[in-house]
Structure formats: structure tokens, C-alpha cells
Amino acid sequence: IMPVNHDPASDELAAHPSRLPTHPKEVVEEKKAAPxxxxxxxxxxxxxxxxxxxxxxxxxxxxxxxxxxxxxxxxxxxxxxxxxxxxxxxxxxxxxxxxxxxxxxxxxxxxxxxxxxxxxxxxxxxxxxxxTDVQPSLTFDEMIVADTVLRNDKNFLAAIAKRNLEINNIVFYPFAAGYRDLSDEPSKRRIFRPLVAVSHGKEDNYYAHPVEVMDLDDMIVEVEDYYVVPVPTHTANFNPENITSSNNVPYFPNGLRNDLKPLVITQPEGPSFKVDGYQVTWQKWRFRIGFNVRESLVLHCIEYFDKDKWRSIIYRAAMCEMYVPYGDASPTHSFKNVFDVGEAGLGLLVNSLVLGCDCLGEIHYFDVIVNNNQGQPLLLKNAICMHEEDGGLLWKHTEFVEGRTQVRRSRRLVISTVATVGNYEYAMYWYLNQDGSLNYEVKLTGIIAPGAIGSGKTPVSGGLVAPGTYGPYHQHFFNVRIDWMLDGLKNSLVEVNCEPLPPGKDNLIGNAWTAKETILSTVGQARRTIESKTSRFWKIVNSAVLNQVEQPVAYKLAPMGNVFPLCLENSHQYKRGAFTRYHLWGTVYDPNEMYAAGLYPNQKCEDTGLSKYSEANKDKSLIDSDLVTWYTFGCTHVIRPEDWPVMPVETTGFRLLPHGFFDGNPALDVPLPPNHSRKKNCEECNSNGKS
Missing domain, CATH: 3.10.450.40 (Nuclear Transport Factor 2; Chain: A,)
Structure with a gap:
């Protein structure tokens, strides 16, 4: 489709705030409209x-x-x-x-x-x-209008006056409503539950000063005023100018470090990838970049060039839901169980990435277009970053008897995007490796959503981070939906458990074990949890294509660190976040089944997504099917002082590795990197003498 000619006077990109104002005295500059x-x-x-x-x-x-x-x-x-x-x-x-x-x-x-x-x-x-019985995701426009309404609500003004606070120092930060009781049903009203903090200026971290419901259709305010707790007075700023203040937690009297030498990454001949529109080729990989306002980054049609042809691996891969249930029973935190994909939309919240900070090296950026509430297009610059980076050791072996060494360094392609969802930042990465493997990784950082607590008290379900301030315990769950196309559209799902052989002639001294394979033959059987005792993993196989040892070609889904939900089974959290009950789900492709928590999780009392998809099709065969896997992973956040005021990165994810897809190590043909050593001729990497 060639671009349609429209009236440029009405069809320019919308001028819009680059972000929500964080202080009532702050004026946020609008992005200029462009043709x-x-x-x-x-x-x-x-x-x-x-x-x-x-x-x-x-x-x-x-x-x-x-x-x-x-x-x-x-x-x-x-x-x-x-x-x-x-x-x-x-x-x-x-x-x-x-x-x-x-x-x-x-x-x-x-x-x-x-x-x-x-x-x-x-x-x-x-x-x-x-x-009539669903609520779509929340929007910036609603937040901005709600801010104005809240500042003029007499009940809210009375509540802050009781705490001796000024309205001009109040900041509202939005939270999705969650679900507490029948009054929250999506058919009854459209709501969110903003929380309140105090800001002492543009550079002040207002999350350090928390103050212990709004109908978005009619803009009606309900003030829930539970108790008066002193507002924490210590600052928690992290800009270089303010960390030297003795009132700051933590306090660095000498300011920034001064002993860090430059680390410069250069590629004088440019990167090794090629970009044609949204199609990327790199090191035998080929795929397409996708993006939408809900899931953010999507990878399509992932292929690998092997034996003089392109071999398909994945049709579509994206993080389809993110769920953050809080474990604190206090009324200002117990409602928090947020679906950041379905209730907010990751694509709308992506950052414009910055060279040298978010991404390092020779970068290719992809700009993306989303929409505002008037249906105008909004430009998000540098929303997706792609670059190469050194991946450490790829493979090595030294023959001491013969005095030979062969070693190669790994290079990987990184495709990333970063979203700011309220107080948290989520950096999401796909890594494509030269050995035919892929990694998916989420890096969590940003600011915890704190609470205020009385002097001398210790929270039951949270960790103290500063005097009068604590961080509620919570969990993060992510679900990546992968629509497989492993050498074609007919694939099966196999579970592998490593188990000891029973005593007997096959295990005389008790050391023998085997990798037991079980075909998950139906959708109902394909609801599985991790099991570290048996080193459990799963294989996606194509039984119609055999490798050189006469076994079906396969890829392996390998768990990394993972967690189980900690809420009780009768809780709204457990019912709403049903996709977290199992780490792996398998279904047959259905274009109406795209999101692990369903199309409309906002204000729903129970799941309308993956658990419903699975149960409705529990007897459907997964053998030689158009297979879709849904992998749930995450982390449990027990708050520590070191998470304050901004969290060091915490990482979670999983790996996809070829498991009989190739005839052998596909990275044997990776050459030595040129001019990689300060020596004129480096013999250690490919030597005939001992290294």
C-alpha cells in the first residue's frame, strides 16, 4: 500500500506531551507537530x-x-x-x-x-x-483530566488539609483499579485508583514522600482516607546534585566517583546486520521487526540459513502480558495487581532510547507510531534499539598433548525496548546468538511504590528502606507467547525430565540416569510447572523432519530462574492472574487467543485469557499441530534497602536452544575476530603451540 495523500493541515502528527507532568508547577513542553x-x-x-x-x-x-x-x-x-x-x-x-x-x-x-x-x-x-461488561486500557488523556478534577475535589482537599499539606505540592501517580468487590465490576463503572505523594520541586523524588477512586467515565471522585501517617521527610533523590545532601537516603558526601576510565566501543566498518524496511538479516538470522501499542516489540518470521536454505523457527514472538501482584494487606496496597500490557499498554509507554546510555555501540533505531485518544498518530522516536555486542566466549578447546588451541569469541545481536510503567522501568531484550540460540531477558529497574509507616514500626509484608518508608513485597510475572514454525507449521510439544535409572543390570553402581521424554499430546496436558529436581525442560519438535542422527529436529525451551505465585488460591489475585499457575502452557493457534490475561483484564474479577483458552480446548490434539507455547516467568521482590531510591537492575528470562535442529555446532564457521589483540599476531586463539 503506497501512502495515501491526505490534507496535511489536518493529518499532521499530533502535538502531545512527552510525558505526564510530575509536579503541579511544572509545565511539560509539547512535542512539535511534524508533517x-x-x-x-x-x-x-x-x-x-x-x-x-x-x-x-x-x-x-x-x-x-x-x-x-x-x-x-x-x-x-x-x-x-x-x-x-x-x-x-x-x-x-x-x-x-x-x-x-x-x-x-x-x-x-x-x-x-x-x-x-x-x-x-x-x-x-x-x-x-x-x-457492556469490559473495560479497555487506561489512557494518558484520562489521567490528565483526572488530575484536574482531583485537585478541585472538596473531600480530597479536606483530607490533605488534615495532614497539613498544600495542594500545590501534591502529586498523583496512577494505579489500575485491580478488583476488590462487585462495585468494581467493569459493567458498573470505569475507575482507577491514583495514589498520593508530596513533591518539593521538579527534581525531587516524590515517591519518597507517600501519603497513606475515581470514575473515569463521569470523572467522579471517591476519596478513601484510612489513617494519618506522618509523611516521610528524608529525600530519596538520585540525580548527581542531590545525592550529596545529608538528608538524602542514601547519602554520598563526596558526590560521584572519579576513578572510572573511558570504555569505548567502536565498529570502524559498521555493524554486520542489514536492514530493509523492517526486515533484518544478521549472521545467518533473518526476521522482521513488529510493534504495537499493547505488546510493544514483536519479532516475526524468525529464520536461520542452514544448508543453503532458510529454515523457519518462529512465526511470532512477543511478551503478551505482565502481571504485578502486591503482597501487602494494607488498604492502600492490597488492591494492587496490575496487568501492565492489558491495563496500560507497553507500546504507549516506551522510552526514546539514548546512545551511550540505553544502548552502546553502532546502533540502528526504529521509530514507531501509536495513537492518542483523538485517533491522531503519535511519533515515538528511537523506540526500538538494535546493536551488536560481544557475548564473551563462544567455544574453546585446548589439546595439551598435541599443543593446539582453538577459541572463538561470541557476538550477539540485541533488539531491545524500554518501557516506563508508572514507577517501574522494564527493559526487554531479545538476543540472537551465533550458535543458533535465542535469549529473552527482562531487566527490572526504576522505583518501588513505597508506603509510609509510623516511627518504630516494622511492616509485616514489606521491607524498610528509609526512616518512615517501606517497600511492599510483590511479584513480577511475564508471559511470552511464541507461535512456532519449526521447519513448518506442524509441531509437537515434548517434556523432558532427567531421572535416575532404577537399580539393576542397567544401573549396577547407582550412577546411571536418563532423560525421559513425554509427549504432551493435548492442550489439557500442556499445563506444566518448572521442576529443578529433574532439570525439566521442553522441546518443540517437527516429527516430519529428521536430522543426521535420524531424530526429529527440535528446539529446547530452557527455564532460567523462576517463581510461583504466593497469593492464596481463593484470592482475587489468583483468579485474575490465572496464567501464573503454570509456567508452560501449550495451545493450538487461534487468532483470537493473543493475550495471556485475555483481551480485557482491566477490572475483571477473574481470568478471561489463557486458563479459559486451555480449558475450552483441553481435548484438542497438540500432535503435529500449529503449536503456540506460552511461557510464564518472573521474580519475587523482597524489598531491601539497596533497592532505594532507584533499583539496581534485576534480571529474569529464558533461553531457546537448538536441540537436534542442526547437524552439529552451527558456530564452527565463526572466524577469528580481526585485529582483536594488541599483539601483532595473536597465536593464542589459533595456535600450533601451547597457549
Whole structure:
């Protein structure tokens, strides 16, 4: 689809705040509007991210329809990927490229949610659905309007006066409502529960000064005032100028370190990857970059070049949900169980990444387009970063008898994005490696959402971080949905457990063990947890393609550090976050099953996602199926003083490794890096003498 010519006066990129104001006295500069044509490259593939032209076109079609009202809030505009994979896999250069979007819209007058599917190719509305019992994700526009309403609410003003606080020093930071009782049902009202803190200036970390409900359709305020706790007075700033203050926790009287020498990374000939639109090739890998306002970064059509042909591995991979349940029973924290993908939208919250800080080296950035509540396109610069980095040792062996050494260093391709979801930052990384493996990693940082506590008291479900301040215990769960295409679209799922052999002729001295394979033959069987005692992992196999030892080709999903949910089974947290009950789920591809917590987790009392998908199809065969795996992983955050005022990075993730997919080590052909040593000729890496 070539860019459509629209009226530039009305179709420019929307001017919008780069972020929410964090202090009532602060004026946030708006990003300047720019002609949308600059950010609407030709659409070359059905899976390309949406362009500014396409969002403008979708909004124009909506405005011409009988469904449009001026007061509607356009929550998200998301590319509706072709449900038939063959349409994507068999697309030819001269073919018309099918492009459809789903617009998720809130009607605050009728208290309903609209799903409107628009065919951009034919410029028609394809389908419309009006729902009364769901709530779409929260939006910036609602937060900004709510801030104004809250500052003028008499009950809230009375509550802060009781604490001797000034309204001009108050900051609201939003939290999704969670679910507490029937009054929170999505059919009854649209709400969020902002928390309150005190800010002493633009550079002050207001999370250090917490003060111990709002209807977003009608902008009606309910003030929940539980008890008066002294507002913590110690600062918790982390900018260089303020860490020298003796009132700061922690306190660095000498300021920044001065003994750090420069570390410079250069690639004088440029990076080894090639970018064609949104298609990337690097070191025998080929894949497509995708992006949407809900999931953020998506990888499509991941392939590896082997034996003179491209071999498919994955059709689509993305983090489809993130769940953060809090473990503190106090009323200002017990409601917190946030679905950051389904209730907020990671794509809308991505950072503009900065060279030398977020990414290091020879960088290729991808800009992306999202939408505001008026259906205008918004440009997010440098939303996705791609670069190469040294990965340490790739392989090595020294023959002491013959005096020979062979060693290679690893290089990996990093595709990353960072989202700020309220107080937390989540940095998400895909690593592609030269040995045919992939890693997915989440780095958690940012600021804990603290609470105030009386002097001399110790929290039951939290950790003290400063006088009068504690961090509630909580967990983070992530779910990555992988739609497999391992040498084709017919794959199976196998569980592997390492077990000792029973005593007998096959295990005379008790040392023998085996790797026992079990086919997970149905969707109902494919609900599995990790088990470190048996070194459990899972294989995705293609039984129709055999390797050189006559075994089905496979990839291995290898868990890394992981956790189990700690909430009780009768809790709303357990019911809402049902996808966390198992670490691995297997289903058969269904284009309507994209999100682990369902399409609308906001204010829902129970799961409408993965547990429902699995139960409804529990008898469906997974053998030689169009297989989708859903892997849940995460971490348990027991707060420590070192997490304050900004957390050092904590890491979680998993690995995907070839397991009989290749005939042997696919990285044997990686050459020695040129000019990698200060020596004129480095013989240690490839020597005929001992190293």
C-alpha cells in the first residue's frame, strides 16, 4: 500500500506531551507537530507496524461512520494481522498487501466499549462490536483530566488539609483499579485508583514522600482516607546534585566517583546486520521487526540459513502480558495487581532510547507510531534499539598433548525496548546468538511504590528502606507467547525430565540416569510447572523432519530462574492472574487467543485469557499441530534497602536452544575476530603451540 495523500493541515502528527507532568508547577513542553508524510514509509509487508497515514485513514473512516461521536475516546489502534498465516508466508512483491486495524473505543456516555475492525485496503468498516461488561486500557488523556478534577475535589482537599499539606505540592501517580468487590465490576463503572505523594520541586523524588477512586467515565471522585501517617521527610533523590545532601537516603558526601576510565566501543566498518524496511538479516538470522501499542516489540518470521536454505523457527514472538501482584494487606496496597500490557499498554509507554546510555555501540533505531485518544498518530522516536555486542566466549578447546588451541569469541545481536510503567522501568531484550540460540531477558529497574509507616514500626509484608518508608513485597510475572514454525507449521510439544535409572543390570553402581521424554499430546496436558529436581525442560519438535542422527529436529525451551505465585488460591489475585499457575502452557493457534490475561483484564474479577483458552480446548490434539507455547516467568521482590531510591537492575528470562535442529555446532564457521589483540599476531586463539 503506497501512502495515501491526505490534507496535511489536518493529518499532521499530533502535538502531545512527552510525558505526564510530575509536579503541579511544572509545565511539560509539547512535542512539535511534524508533517505525517515523513513518518509514513511505504508498507512493504503485511506485518509492518502501522504508519501515521494508516492511523489517520482509520480515524477518517470512523468519523464518516454512524458510530462516531465527538466524545468517544479512541483507546488503541492495533494492526489486525492476517489470521491465515499462508497469506503472510506466500506474499509476493506485486501482491496487494492486506491491512486491517482494530480500533478499541470507549463511549463514556453509554458506558460501553466498541471494537471496530476497519479494512484499510478497501477503506471500509468490516465489523463492529459493542460491549457492556469490559473495560479497555487506561489512557494518558484520562489521567490528565483526572488530575484536574482531583485537585478541585472538596473531600480530597479536606483530607490533605488534615495532614497539613498544600495542594500545590501534591502529586498523583496512577494505579489500575485491580478488583476488590462487585462495585468494581467493569459493567458498573470505569475507575482507577491514583495514589498520593508530596513533591518539593521538579527534581525531587516524590515517591519518597507517600501519603497513606475515581470514575473515569463521569470523572467522579471517591476519596478513601484510612489513617494519618506522618509523611516521610528524608529525600530519596538520585540525580548527581542531590545525592550529596545529608538528608538524602542514601547519602554520598563526596558526590560521584572519579576513578572510572573511558570504555569505548567502536565498529570502524559498521555493524554486520542489514536492514530493509523492517526486515533484518544478521549472521545467518533473518526476521522482521513488529510493534504495537499493547505488546510493544514483536519479532516475526524468525529464520536461520542452514544448508543453503532458510529454515523457519518462529512465526511470532512477543511478551503478551505482565502481571504485578502486591503482597501487602494494607488498604492502600492490597488492591494492587496490575496487568501492565492489558491495563496500560507497553507500546504507549516506551522510552526514546539514548546512545551511550540505553544502548552502546553502532546502533540502528526504529521509530514507531501509536495513537492518542483523538485517533491522531503519535511519533515515538528511537523506540526500538538494535546493536551488536560481544557475548564473551563462544567455544574453546585446548589439546595439551598435541599443543593446539582453538577459541572463538561470541557476538550477539540485541533488539531491545524500554518501557516506563508508572514507577517501574522494564527493559526487554531479545538476543540472537551465533550458535543458533535465542535469549529473552527482562531487566527490572526504576522505583518501588513505597508506603509510609509510623516511627518504630516494622511492616509485616514489606521491607524498610528509609526512616518512615517501606517497600511492599510483590511479584513480577511475564508471559511470552511464541507461535512456532519449526521447519513448518506442524509441531509437537515434548517434556523432558532427567531421572535416575532404577537399580539393576542397567544401573549396577547407582550412577546411571536418563532423560525421559513425554509427549504432551493435548492442550489439557500442556499445563506444566518448572521442576529443578529433574532439570525439566521442553522441546518443540517437527516429527516430519529428521536430522543426521535420524531424530526429529527440535528446539529446547530452557527455564532460567523462576517463581510461583504466593497469593492464596481463593484470592482475587489468583483468579485474575490465572496464567501464573503454570509456567508452560501449550495451545493450538487461534487468532483470537493473543493475550495471556485475555483481551480485557482491566477490572475483571477473574481470568478471561489463557486458563479459559486451555480449558475450552483441553481435548484438542497438540500432535503435529500449529503449536503456540506460552511461557510464564518472573521474580519475587523482597524489598531491601539497596533497592532505594532507584533499583539496581534485576534480571529474569529464558533461553531457546537448538536441540537436534542442526547437524552439529552451527558456530564452527565463526572466524577469528580481526585485529582483536594488541599483539601483532595473536597465536593464542589459533595456535600450533601451547597457549
Amino acid at each position: 505525517q508524510e515523513i513518518f509514513s514509509p511505504p508498507v512493504l509487508h503485511p506485518l509492518d507496524p502501522l504508519t501515521a497515514n494508516e492511523i489517520n485513514l482509520a480515524t477518517k473512516i470512523l468519523k464518516k461512520s454512524p458510530y462516531f461521536q465527538k466524545y468517544l475516546r479512541i483507546i488503541t489502534v492495533i494492526l489486525l494481522e492476517p489470521s491465515d498465516k499462508n497469506v503472510v508466508l506466500n506474499i509476493q512483491p506485486d501482491d496487494e498487501i492486506p491491512r486491517q486495524v482494530t480500533m478499541f473505543i470507549r463511549d463514556p456516555v453509554k458506558h460501553t466499549t466498541l471494537e471496530i475492525i476497519i479494512d484499510l485496503t478497501k477503506e471500509t468498516i468490516k465489523n463492529t462490536l459493542e460491549l
